[in-house]
Amino acid sequence: MGFSNVSNFMPNKTYLLSRSFRNFAFVAAALNFTAQCIAGQISAQVNDATGQPLVDAVVYANIVSGVAPTRPKREVSVEQINKEFVPPVSVIQTGTMVNFPNRDKVRHHVYSFSPAKTFEIKLYSGVPGKPILFDMPGEIVLGCNIHDSMIAYMLVVDTPIFAKTDKRGIAVLDSLSAGEYEVHAWYPGTTPPATPARQKLKLSAVESTAITFAFNLKPQNPGVPKPSTGK
Numbered sequence: 368m369g370f371s372n373v374s375n376f377m378p379n380k381t382y383l384l385s386r387s388f389r390n391f392a393f394v395a396a397a398l399n400f401t402a403q404c405i406a407g408q409i410s411a412q413v414n415d416a417t418g419q420p421l422v423d424a425v426v427y428a429n430i431v432s433g434v435a436p437t438r439p440k441r442e443v444s445v446e447q448i449n450k451e452f453v454p455p456v457s458v459i460q461t462g463t464m465v466n467f468p469n470r471d472k473v474r475h476h477v478y479s480f481s482p483a484k485t486f487e488i489k490l491y492s493g494v495p496g497k498p499i500l501f502d503m504p505g506e507i508v509l510g511c512n513i514h515d516s517m518i519a520y521m522l523v524v525d526t527p528i529f530a531k532t533d534k535r536g537i538a539v540l541d542s543l544s545a546g547e548y549e550v551h552a553w554y555p556g557t558t559p560p561a562t563p564a565r566q567k568l569k570l571s572a573v574e575s576t577a578i579t580f581a582f583n584l585k586p587q588n589p590g591v592p593k594p595s596t597g598k
């Protein structure tokens with residue numbers, strides 16, 4: 368959070384800063400305490416057809432009734448490192464700006480033909496001049512015109528409630544208000560009937576609900592989602 372800069376301040380300012388930091392820490396602790404008391408959470412386990420966890424699956428929830436959590440607008444990056452997209456899977460809210468910085472010495476030519484966002488950034492090095500706005504929900508497949516093996520996925524969702532699964536196949540949706548939610552799971556390149564049905568659930572103010580999604584997929588290589596069609 369940048370508090371490591373404290374030592375750069377002149378001594379007379381250090382006192383003020385440490386005092387405001389104490390206040391900040393107090394308020395943050397109080398908020399955190401409040402959040403734990405009033406916020407619900409959905410913990411989703413996502414598995415393949417054999418019951419093995421799916422890494423980099425996306426779980427997101429639409430609000431049927433309840434209050435949307437406020438999330439700060441942030442800019443997201445999909446980097447190119449060693450001729451791979453990092454991260455290979457991203458989930459963003461509609462209206463998010465995304466950067467595509469090239470960290471390699473070779474040039475890349477990033478493109479998408481996906482209906483949710485069709486674009487290309489022609490042969491470039493370094494950081495492109497401006498980020499790309501993703502203004503429609505849907506699945507986006509990224510490729511590079513120069514390196515055929517480069518592939519990545521983005522899911523644009525019309526909700527601020529989303530998370531990716533970790534190594535255990537678990538995605539946690541937290542800071543949720545009491546209400547009714549429609550929870551979806553998504554895995555790159557997967558369409559029904561391999562995709563499990565959405566789950567509707569009611570959440571009280573102080574609750575952690577565990578749900579499970581099972582994709583009708585064969586075991587995947589962890590962290591390396593494969594395209595189903597080669598599209």
Ligand SMILES: [Cu+2]
Nearest residue numbers: 475511513514
């Ligand atoms: Cu490339």
